[in-house]
Amino acid sequence: MGRLVTVATCSLNQWAMDFEGNTSRIIESIHQAKAKGARLRVGPELEICGYTCQDHFGEPDLYMHCLEMLARILSDRSCYDILLDIGVPIQHRNVYYNCRVICLNGKILFIRPKMFLANDGNYREMRFFTPWMRPTEHEEYHLPLILQKLQGSTHVLFGDCVISTPDTCLGAETCEEMWIPDPPHAHMSLDGVEIITNSSGSHFSLQKLDVRLKLISEATRKCGGIYLYANQQGCDGERLYFDGCALILCNGQVLAQGSQFSLNDVEVITATIDIEEVRAYRSSISRRMQAxxxxRKYHRIQTSFELSPEEYDMDLMQRPTLPREPRYHSVEEEIALCAGCYLWDYLRRSGTAGYLVPLSGGIDSCATAVIVYSMCRLVIDAMKGGNMKVIEDVARIAPGIKVPETAEELCNRIFHTVYMGMSKQSSVDTRRRARDLSAAINSYHVNLDIDTVYEAQKGLITSTLGFEPKFKVEGGSETENLMLQNIQARTRMVTAYEFAQILPTTRARPGGGSLLVLGSANVGESLRGYLTKYDCSSADINPIGSIDKADLKRFIAWAEVNFDLPCLHEFLTAIPTAELEPLTETYVQSDEADMGMTYDELTTFGRLRKVHKLGPYGMFARLVHDWAPDRERGPNDHQPVYEPAVIAMKVKHFFHHYAINRHKMTTLTPALHCNDYSPDDNRFDLRPFLYPRLWESWSFKRIDSHLAKLEEVKKKKARMMQSQAARTP
Structure with missing residues (x-):
């Protein structure tokens, strides 16, 4: 056995602009790392200020406060005797950088700026920061006065350097740098760096952990070495949920893995590693020759601090950490855990009294309600586990004589559901499903009808214009039909907010307050624009706004079993309907019929539009192959089968409605980000909201010309087959 090193990395539930709170969590993580015998502690990206400060990164105040908090950490002697890697934004020569500050015993060893910035999808780092574009180069950084006094000097090194200790060498990279084709860790490894730290602000999306872990695993499998991954965890103040899952790997194997979803504010993981294993792994001829x-040779900053002092080796009880299999959650578990953790963070930090969901009796609002129930289950589990912060938050948010002991008890205090029916449009089944779900999870339920408000609004048209609008099934026009549906939809939004404000008072809740209204529009409906602007899709937060119908159904089927909620089965078999038109013996409104496409088709359109970046013509050209009747299909291939003319019609229909409804996306309720084809215009999907008439556009004309060629080829093949058949005796 060679020299053993114990290292620590962490996930922190930071909050944008919460400088003191973030600093206290950083210090707590340092204390936990030291208590576990670690000699190196790595923290998340921009951990002092929080990752999602957005345009606050353009304010000098932010940089001043971050340095003040850094000075607080450096001057705290309880943070001595451990090498620290801390995420701080730094202004250097009037340029803003996203930096790692490497420090030891109250002194800064050097500052390492991020070299490759994340600037797509949810990320706008180039808006705030400048990348360091000089690999392996460094210069001097002039310390502000508050740090000069602690440092005992006026300058420290700033740039792309590494730390050399008597027993090993370590270097830092930041988040995006791991994902690029030519990552810094490869060059550092070839120059003898044995420990790589990666401090991240990586957000959650469904099944993303698999990709992240593969990248780290392959990095250390190819290069050898120890890799410490730190990440934010929780709602930092935006639509994103940072899913933690701190990791320690060595030579391609997982040694330690933190939780991906947790209500803990601070989570530290450690591993003890024999540094000689890295050297032996790198001893192959090919690696030696490449090295x-x-x-690319790095400037080494020398320190006498050892990560594996001799007294550690004398401890016969110390053993290297054994490799373990990585842990993954299913999509259904990710929805339950991620959305539940996010909602709890949002609730406890917003200062409100709870949540309200308008229950329609359909699967979307059902999924939102079950997610809140999942949140309550997580909170109760954390309380039973002795999480004092969660216990304090519950006492503040849900005060009462008795502390809630079950998810159902907590649900009844902080979760409110409202069924808003119409006598002619609402079915007995949807009203009953809403009531049964509320009873199963024990939400505070209100059952009401909005007929009087609807009739009053409808009466305004008749009394003012002398015109009585009618539904389509009653002989009215499409315009009348749509207006009458929208009166109901918008009335429900107003009613939801009325009850959200007054319910805590009518229930005599201490402190009163108001409730946050949760939306329930799934990603497909938002993409298609199948919603009324300022109806019940308008809310404070939408937990399912970037989850498609198929994943929601899988989640509900999972929750039926795992949450022991048999009433959910009826939601799975019910036909999706808005229930905004009168029910008759021969007509029941259907969402998919109204949209002119299935939810599965919507998911396909959404992925091709956003992830694959295909416009109308590109999407048609792709689907002609994917949905072709003669395409070879595997056992798990459930793609539909359509002729090219039908595909052309469907693609045009989708893009037509996408374009004319784009304006709705600008007011869409901020949705928890879960999928990379989300149409959320607030931050993620930046596109125009006024389009030219697509039916006259060049894109549609190109579809028509391509379709004409396909039809001609089809006819030519048919004539050839007829000719061959005629010649066959």
């Missing part, structure tokens, strides 16, 4: 040939 010798590598032109």
């Amino acid at each position: 010798a040939m590598s032109p």
